Amino acid sequence: MTTSDQEQQQEQQRVDAVIKQVKARAKETDRLVAKAHRETDVIQKNYGDNNSVNTFEVDDRIETNAELQQQKQMVERAVESEAILNRQVGVLKDLSNSPYFGRIDIQDSPDETPEKLYIGTASFVDEKQNFLVYDWRAPISSVYYNGTLGKVNYQTPMGEQTTELQKKRQFQIDHGQIKNMFDTNETVGDEILQSVLGEQNDAYMQNIVATIQKEQNDIIRDTYSDLLVVQGVAGSGKTSAILQRIAFLLYHSRASLEADQMVLFSPNRLFSHYISEVLPSLGERNMRQVTLAEFLSARFQGLTVESLFERYERDRQSMTQMPAIRQFQESADFMQQVDAYCHQLPADQMRFTNIVFNGEVFFSRAEITAIATALPAAMQPADRFLSIKNTLIKRLKHRIDHEAQADWVNDIIDQLNDEDYHDWLGDKRRGDFQSLDDEVFYIGKQIVTKRLRQVYDAIYNGYFLDTYEQYNDFLNQLDRPTAIDPAQWQARIQQFQAGIEYHRIALLDCAPLLLLRDSLTGSGQNRRMQYIFVDEMQDYSLAQLLYIKHAFPLAKFTLLGDSEQALFKDIERPQQLLERLRDAFNVRRANLITLNKSYRSTLQITNFAKALLPDGDQIQAFTREGDLPKVMIRYGEDSALKGLLTEVTQQLEHTKTVAVLTKDLAESKKVYQYLKHQTIATLMADSDRTMPQGVIVMPIYLAKGLEFDAVIAYDVSAKNYPDAASVGLLYTIASRAMHHLTLLSVDDVSPLIAHLDPTLFTIEHQVRV
Numbered sequence: 001m002t003t004s005d006q007e008q009q010q011e012q013q014r015v016d017a018v019i020k021q022v023k024a025r026a027k028e029t030d031r032l033v034a035k036a037h038r039e040t041d042v043i044q045k046n047y048g049d050n051n052s053v054n055t056f057e058v059d060d061r062i063e064t065n066a067e068l069q070q071q072k073q074m075v076e077r078a079v080e081s082e083a084i085l086n087r088q089v090g091v092l093k094d095l096s097n098s099p100y101f102g103r104i105d106i107q108d109s110p111d112e113t114p115e116k117l118y119i120g121t122a123s124f125v126d127e128k129q130n131f132l133v134y135d136w137r138a139p140i141s142s143v144y145y146n147g148t149l150g151k152v153n154y155q156t157p158m159g160e161q162t163t164e165l166q167k168k169r170q171f172q173i174d175h176g177q178i179k180n181m182f183d184t185n186e187t188v189g190d191e192i193l194q195s196v197l198g199e200q201n202d203a204y205m206q207n208i209v210a211t212i213q214k215e216q217n218d219i220i221r222d223t224y225s226d227l228l229v230v231q232g233v234a235g236s237g238k239t240s241a242i243l244q245r246i247a248f249l250l251y252h253s254r255a256s257l258e259a260d261q262m263v264l265f266s267p268n269r270l271f272s273h274y275i276s277e278v279l280p281s282l283g284e285r286n287m288r289q290v291t292l293a294e295f296l297s298a299r300f301q302g303l304t305v306e307s308l309f310e311r312y313e314r315d316r317q318s319m320t321q322m323p324a325i326r327q328f329q330e331s332a333d334f335m336q337q338v339d340a341y342c343h344q345l346p347a348d349q350m351r352f353t354n355i356v357f358n359g360e361v362f363f364s365r366a367e368i369t370a371i372a373t374a375l376p377a378a379m380q381p382a383d384r385f386l387s388i389k390n391t392l393i394k395r396l397k398h399r400i401d402h403e404a405q406a407d408w409v410n411d412i413i414d415q416l417n418d419e420d421y422h423d424w425l426g427d428k429r430r431g432d433f434q435s436l437d438d439e440v441f442y443i444g445k446q447i448v449t450k451r452l453r454q455v456y457d458a459i460y461n462g463y464f465l466d467t468y469e470q471y472n473d474f475l476n477q478l479d480r481p482t483a484i485d486p487a488q489w490q491a492r493i494q495q496f497q498a499g500i501e502y503h504r505i506a507l508l509d510c511a512p513l514l515l516l517r518d519s520l521t522g523s524g525q526n527r528r529m530q531y532i533f534v535d536e537m538q539d540y541s542l543a544q545l546l547y548i549k550h551a552f553p554l555a556k557f558t559l560l561g562d563s564e565q566a567l568f569k570d571i572e573r574p575q576q577l578l579e580r581l582r583d584a585f586n587v588r589r590a591n592l593i594t595l596n597k598s599y600r601s602t603l604q605i606t607n608f609a610k611a612l613l614p615d616g617d618q619i620q621a622f623t624r625e626g627d628l629p630k631v632m633i634r635y636g637e638d639s640a641l642k643g644l645l646t647e648v649t650q651q652l653e654h655t656k657t658v659a660v661l662t663k664d665l666a667e668s669k670k671v672y673q674y675l676k677h678q679t680i681a682t683l684m685a686d687s688d689r690t691m692p693q694g695v696i697v698m699p700i701y702l703a704k705g706l707e708f709d710a711v712i713a714y715d716v717s718a719k720n721y722p723d724a725a726s727v728g729l730l731y732t733i734a735s736r737a738m739h740h741l742t743l744l745s746v747d748d749v750s751p752l753i754a755h756l757d758p759t760l761f762t763i764e765h766q767v768r769v
């Protein structure tokens, strides 16, 4: 409903008044920042000076250390306060551009006067403690996102409250001017969404606070579930919702939750970069981000971990792992077998190895096995391992005591100068000991301890258990489904062994091997993490998800995905996946939210993309009009590449980015080789973190989670996408496009497209001569 000019004038006056106050506050905050900066400088300088203090005066040393510690903390605190102030400056700057985007008029009871509340990206309180703007995350703000006019309920820390929503008004304010304003009864009216979604793609994802939709709001504000699963179609705002959710949780649990207690598993590094500005734009620090490959590599130091992309590329050349084996190794059953194996493993079956020092056996495998077998058989594996460690450390200490009196040690001590002697004494002082012999013995122990550090580290890190051998043993004795041929299974085991020899590990073995290692050694769990988010969860095996759950035992999980965009396996029905997850995660409070409305693409692109899917009917397109997708058919590669160039050039006339998406890397390279001689183009790699504008070429798996103004799918031929198994790929490619989609086929087009309703696209055939 449009509002009158007079109302708009009144609102503009309020906007002006609020901005005036915001600007005054910003000025004051700038002053505070400058002051904080000066203070940080002084403290830092002081710390620097003290740090280089001459510590030769031995007696001063202990105090200096304590003092330095204290100063270091002061520096850290000063830097943190400055960072907080700087964030406030950022927030105020945003507010002075656009202080709010919504207004709600509410009346709690008939005898109270109605209140007008304005909602923006952050709260702004005047000197008299009046809320001129309410943070979008405040309890009352949920009324704006959830409620239609009339009686509405909302959650507060004190329980559910009820109020009467009398008016809901939306604003678009830019540079302090109301551009657009109207009243609505819907969650957030289509008009503002239309204008937001019609814009061009940016280098960074934008926050969506002003236009959050009802179902998205449910995801954002869920503080109840231990496992929240979101199944959302392409472009439905899953990633947007997850980031808003993080901002919400940080606000909601300010006192007990830090940004670095949340981890987002993202599909690739480009994506990590793409979303990196959303939280800062809301005045929050970013959560941690990691890709699965990075997470696994950090846990397998010394081994090269196969990435999902490498496996995909390899699969395209030959099916190296049999589907039945892969299915088995990626299942919850396989992980359960690992768990059972670890808990039933008798001590004498543990694959210990010698601890070697300077080429000689320091603790032998037999000695370690004897320690293990002497422990009660019913001991939990982790306790048993700790007990073995403790015994080994005790024995190491004995050997150190013994060795401390050896001649070589005495020789070293005899030759120490005063300064080194004091260094070896460390925190102790001369005279702390009963006798000089004690003092020398103490120094001797220090010297030997340092020399045997490597042995200590080997014990501490549990290197005396050969987890690869142990896993190998597990692979040899587990219960296999009958569908797996014994010879193939033996080949799989050999493949694992050969990989280890060359310091490589297949993705398939990572999760079970880590679970085995953690269970037997009682390590690998992080209890500090409170929330884990997994985006594009359809690309994770259940085994991997279960391992992540094991690694963060106290965290709540939010898993988001689109089973239709499964690039690396066949599409799985959402319900089926959800049931499996619920059972496997074994959680009390699980919640499932589905998002069926797609916001990214024009109506025409979404209609085309959804028609590719066998059950695409559930997908609702947002009504933003654009051109029909164009299918171009060229005969022979040369004319296809020429056609591509023409199309790229045309698209660049009205868009900033044109993405040429291919099925795999080899094809991307081919396209790039051609384009780079004709225009400025960039070939994206797995290691890239930023994306340039212009023409970018990449295989579809690197474009996961991203979006582009214009997409050209290169070579959608029958050869490349022959059957239903390629639906996920094609759908993912098509759904990356916001405004323009072109599909170019070399020779006959894929039957997946040929069978579509011809009104969904235009077709441009090359005339054969």
Ligand SMILES: Nc1ncnc2c1ncn2[C@@H]1O[C@H](COP(=O)(O)OP(=O)(O)OP(=O)(O)O)[C@@H](O)[C@H]1O
Pocket: 193, 196, 197, 206, 208, 211, 212, 213, 216, 232, 233, 234, 235, 236, 237, 238, 239, 240, 241, 562, 599, 600, 704, 705, 706, 707, 735
């Ligand atoms: N409520 C909203 N208001 C404005 N824009 C929105 C909203 N929801 C989603 N969008 C926009 O729609 C696009 C797609 O959102 P997003 O990338 O979060 O979807 P997704 O479900 O993660 O997609 P995919 O699975 O295809 O990667 C983005 O440009 C996002 O800004």
